[in-house]
Amino acid sequence: MENILNNLPKSSLLYSMNPIGVGTFNIESLTSYVTRLSSAHNITLGVLFTKIIYPFLEKENFPRDGIKANKSSAFNNFHYNSNELVYALTNLTTIKNLENLTLINFNSFLSDYEVRSTKYWCPLCFQDCRNNKSPIYEKLLWSFEVVEVCFEHRCKLVNSCPSCNNIQYHMTRSGRTGHCYICDTYLGLTDCRKYEELPQDYIVWQKWIIENIKELLILNQQERVYNNKKWINYGENIEYIINLIANNYGIKKNDIFKVSNIPRRLYSYWKNGQRKASLYSVLKLGYVTSISLNKFFSHEEYIMGEKIRRLPQYIYQNNLYKNQKKYEINELKEELRRVIIKNEDKNNPPLSLSQITKILGYKKTETLRKKLPHETEIIVNKYKEYINEKNIKMKDDLRSIIIKLMNDGITPSSSNIEEELKKPKFFWKNSHREILSDLLEELGVVKKSK
Ligand SMILES: [Zn+2]
Ligand SMILES: [Zn+2]
Structure with a gap:
């Protein structure tokens, strides 16, 4: 295979291009950065990976086209892939601290499914970039599963192309930021639902989520590494905090979980290190006790609110969208997540995909498979495993x-x-x-x- 590395001057193999938004909560995601990097070199991402990045990493086995679109979200997470890519790009561009464009230094605190598998964006943010004649980029904030709105533009994030309707991935073979990877339509003109159309409760809750995640994103590398080390023993930490909350308010642990709308049994998984609490759970715990995510994470002295605060009502009812048979993709994903967690419960048989399809009011399992390939695959495999054992x-x-x-x-x-x-x-x-x-x-x- 031709190796472009040999044809490039040794000092600067790729442009020393700075990522956007470093040190702010608008920090760019790694997949956005590497996509812009490929555009700057006038090559596709496929070429960048197969001819430069993978040869640099001395990798022999990689996708023929260089990119597996439906797996590309891993590059923004703390997956092995993201570590490798950061290593390669740091060397090839000489830009430092690229870890901050990922969740690499949150791995002992966050569970590994906080990054959504497809791309979400705020079209108005894209449009702002265009108006300011600055490069269009994607924010790391948008790759968090729990983030569903853009605060600045008071609208919901979107995830499909306005002209061909296809969902978008974090990286594709020849994709470029701000454009559909299939029909190349500019994505800054996608229709999005405005705050006015959304329930008040929902906005209050999203505001809490985003303000808290923003605090995590502005942490510099040292702070991230430092906090992350404290969470190596996850179970001990979580137990300590829960005990602290119980003592502070003089309430039973059961009541903490009740008011936070978290199934009590999850706590035993967290405690014995089997599983980490989802951001969704931590944010709920934080909300009722007024402990910010950053405080939670950094293990600073926990100063709690005077009284337990109840969550926005709709979370208890859990049915904001229940009457609409057609789920929005985020809600649907959340439902499937709940099933995935429930399916791990050894006391009850796991649900099969066809059972879930019926419960959610769909006719064909195929519909769910198409919408959420990753989640449905987990569910199908779990069920197969169960049947095999049986x-x-x-x-x-x-x-x-x-x-x-x-x-x-x-x-x-x-x-x-x-x-x-x-x-x-x-x-x-x-x-x-x-x-x-x-x-x-x-x-x-x-x-x-x-
Ligand atoms: Zn926006
Ligand atoms: Zn399109």
């Missing part, structure tokens, strides 16, 4: 019954097995009959017919 257990049970019957000199016919199982219609089901015939063959009771 089948293995059932096979074991059947095996012992067959062996027992044979030892007793009884033919292991399906009716005899059903009697032993005390489940009269057990073999009416095709999949059960298949398992039985496999077992009979395995145990040498019958030979497979050719």
Whole structure:
């Protein structure tokens, strides 16, 4: 493969282009930065990755086109990919602190699904850039799952092209910032819903979310690293804070979770380090106690509000959008997230995608798959895993019954097995009959017919 590296002067392999908004909450995302970098060099992102970045990293296996659009959100997270890309770009551009364009230094505090898999933007922010003749860029703030509005322009973020309706990814092979990767339409003219059209409660809640995340984004690298280190033992930290809240208000832990609208059992996952609290949960806890996200994270002295403050009402009702059968993509995602968390509960069988489709009022599982490929895949895999485990257990049970019957000199016919199982219609089901015939063959009771 041709290696462009050899043709470039050694001192500056790529332009030393500064990221936008460093030190402010408007800081650019890494995927936005690298997209603008490719445009500045007049090459596509695909070429930048396959001919420069991957050779620099001495990678041998990478996507043929260089970019997997639906996985590209990982570059803004604290994934291995983002670390590699930061390393490569730091060397190739000589620009420092590119970690700050990602969540790399939040990895011990944040769970790994805070970054949304598709791109959201504020069209009016794009338009502002254009009016000011400054480059169009995407904010790291917008990649947070919980952020749904633009504060400055008092409107909802959007995620699909106004002319072809396609959802947009953080990076695509030949994408450029501010334009649809399929039809190249300028995305600064997308219609967005204004504050006036949104419930007041919802805006109050979004305001809390955004103000808090902004505080995290303005932290410099040292501060991020310092705070992050404190959270290496996640369980201990979270337990400490919850105890503190309980003591401060003289209330039971159960009541903390009740008023924060957080299922109590999640706390046991957090405590034993099985899972980190989602930003959504931390923000709710913070809201009721008036502890800002930054205080939470930096472990400063926790000064709490005098009284527990209740969350905006709609969060308790949990049904802001329930009456509209057609969910908005964010709400839908949140619903699926809830299912994913619930599906981890070992006491209940996980829900299958078709059950969820029905519950949410859709007709076809395909609709959900198309809208949210990542989330539905997690759900499908979990269910498959569950069915496999169930089948293995059932096979074991059947095996012992067959062996027992044979030892007793009884033919292991399906009716005899059903009697032993005390489940009269057990073999009416095709999949059960298949398992039985496999077992009979395995145990040498019958030979497979050719
Ligand atoms: Zn805006
Ligand atoms: Zn388009």
